[in-house]
Amino acid sequence: MYSFIIFLHVISALFLGCFLAFPLAINTLFSRTSNELITSLKTILAFTRAGHYALVLIMVSGGWMVIGYSSYPSLFWVTLSTLILILIGGLIGMVNKNIKQIIFANDSKKALLENMVKLKWYGWITFLSILIAVFVMTNRSLFS
Template sequence: MYSFILFVHVVSAMFLGCFLAFPLIIHTFISRTSNELITSLKTVLAFTQAGHYALVLVMVSGGWMVIGYALYSSLFWAIGSILTLILIGGLIGMVHKNIKQIIFAEDSKKTLLENKLKLTWYGWLIFFSILIAVFLMTNRSLFS
């Protein structure tokens, strides 16, 4: 059973890794036409929804491994890991909200230009939060 839980955990974490490219692709949306822009934004919107599901799977499978298989993690490591994953979820939620606003706006291109800086900041915050989460998860022994 541990192998299956570990598999679910790693696959979900790999899906979250897709968000590492988000701050880099935001700039490509500006050059798209109206229909292409809406299609691209709907694709990113679907990824943010799936990202939340992947994040829940990461948290559940990680908690299951820590509690069920006694990996003896420190309290500092557990709190840091949980807070980092909650931060990632919140940032993905803020990206989701802004993209929804852009899709349903009268002039999507103008709304995208108004929110581009905010989306870029959120993208970079997600990027660095995921890197911090990977560091925390792969270096658990540093926190014991």
């Protein structure tokens, strides 16, 4: 059973790791025409929804490993890990909200220009948060 939980945890983490390319993907939206832009934004929107599912699976499988199979990690490590994952979920949710605003706007190009700075910031903060999460998760002994 432990191997299956590890498998789910790693697959979810790999899927979440795909968000490392998000800040670079945002830059390509300017070169799209209106129909291509809407299609690209809907694809990114579906990806953010799936990212939330991956986060839930990471939290469940990680909690299951900590409770059922761990050698008693420190409270600080568990708290820090949980807060970082909640931060990542919140940032993905803010990206999701801004993309919905762009999709449902009358002029998508104009809405993209208005929200581009926010999307870039959220993308880079998500990027850094994922890197910090990987560091914290792989170096548990530093936080004991």
